[in-house]
Amino acid sequence: xxxxxxxxxxxxxxxxxxxxxxxxxxxxxxxxxxxxxxxxxxxxxxxxxxxxxxxxxxxxxxxxxxxxxxxxxxxxxxxxxxxxxxxxxxxxxxxxxxxxxxxxxxxxxxxxxxxxxxxxxxxxxxxxxxxxxxxxxxxxxxxxxxxxxxxxxxxxxxxxxxxxxxxxxxxxxxxxxxxxxxxxxxxxxxxxxxxxxxxxxxxxxxxxxxxxxxxxxxxxxxxxxxxxxxxxxxxxxxxxxxxxx
Numbered sequence: 001x002x003x004x005x006x007x008x009x010x011x012x013x014x015x016x017x018x019x020x021x022x023x024x025x026x027x028x029x030x031x032x033x034x035x036x037x038x039x040x041x042x043x044x045x046x047x048x049x050x051x052x053x054x055x056x057x058x059x060x061x062x063x064x065x066x067x068x069x070x071x072x073x074x075x076x077x078x079x080x081x082x083x084x085x086x087x088x089x090x091x092x093x094x095x096x097x098x099x100x101x102x103x104x105x106x107x108x109x110x111x112x113x114x115x116x117x118x119x120x121x122x123x124x125x126x127x128x129x130x131x132x133x134x135x136x137x138x139x140x141x142x143x144x145x146x147x148x149x150x151x152x153x154x155x156x157x158x159x160x161x162x163x164x165x166x167x168x169x170x171x172x173x174x175x176x177x178x179x180x181x182x183x184x185x186x187x188x189x190x191x192x193x194x195x196x197x198x199x200x201x202x203x204x205x206x207x208x209x210x211x212x213x214x215x216x217x218x219x220x221x222x223x224x225x226x227x228x229x230x231x232x233x234x235x236x237x238x239x240x241x242x243x244x245x
Contacts, residue, residue, distance in 0.1 A: 063089040068163030068192055072171055073178075075154030080163035087113050090157070095119050097153040099144055101126050101160040101167060122147050126166050136169055136204045142212070144170055149177065149216060164193045165201055172205035177213055182206055 066089075067080030081102075082090060096119065100106060103125030106114075114121055124144045126136060147153055148170070160166035168189045175185045185205055190197045 063092060065089050066159065066163070068167075070192075072158070072174070075151070076148065076156050076158070076174075078158045078163055078167050078171055080167075081159055081161050082110065082157075084109055084113075091117060093155050093157070095155050095157055097122060097147065097156040099124065099147055099156065099158045099170075101144070101158070101170065103127060120153070122153075126160075128161060128166065136166075136201070138204075138208065141170055141173055141208070145173060145177070145213065146216070148174055149213070164196060165198060168192055169201050169204055172201075173208045173210070176205065176208060176210050 062085075064085050065079065066082040066086045069077065069079040072078050077093065090113075095117070098114065098119055098121050100121060100123045102123075106121060106123065111121075113119075122144070124140045126140055129135065144158075148156065148158065158167050158170055172185045172189050175188065182205075186202055189202065189205070193201070
């Protein structure tokens with residue numbers, strides 16, 4: 001049998017041939033998009049925000065209490081000097097009387113307010129001197145106390161300039177009539193006077209003699225409930241004043 005050596009050799013060469021992939025098949029180009037950041041940050045235009053319109057009722061009034069306002073007892077209140085912004089609030093109390101503890105004349109606007117609302121003014125002028133020149137006239141405090149404990153004058157407001165020292169002394173003497181202990185009397189005084197509490201004021205209240213008032217009726221409450229309520233109001237008033245300062 002004759003074998004074609006050339007054909008056999010070609011078959012062997014084909015079997016030994018290794019196919020090498022081309023560079024085009026091995027390497028593929030991946031295109032990546034590069035986005036460069038802007039050279040300067042983009043600034044958006046400012047937008048002005050306006051609150052929604054609110055309707056104000058002209059018939060509504062703002063009730064703003066005077067400085068250091070608090071209830072002392074049923075029908076008895078205390079405060080600093082009221083001004084025109086406090087008149088609507090004072091009207092809501094239906095006051096009959098005001099005890100004014102400063103020697104200066106009452107302002108015309110306040111006098112007109114009293115006349116328009118039928119409020120009686122009782123002025124007991126006490127100088128607002130600072131320590132060590134504080135002089136609290138005991139007779140003046142006694143006369144003022146007679147007005148305070150007379151129920152015919154209620155509702156009644158006691159005030160001086162800031163509602164701290166002169167008002168505090170009068171209220172402190174009233175507390176002694178109500179048989180408060182001195183600790184509670186001084187606690188209430190200090191809540192209003194705060195850092196400006198005066199030793200001379202507290203000494204005056206401690207030595208104030210209430211024996212001459214024993215024959216007078218006490219038509220208002222001196223219960224522990226009222227006492228706790230008054231101290232709570234004094235504390236709340238002091239916190240409000242600190243927040244506003």
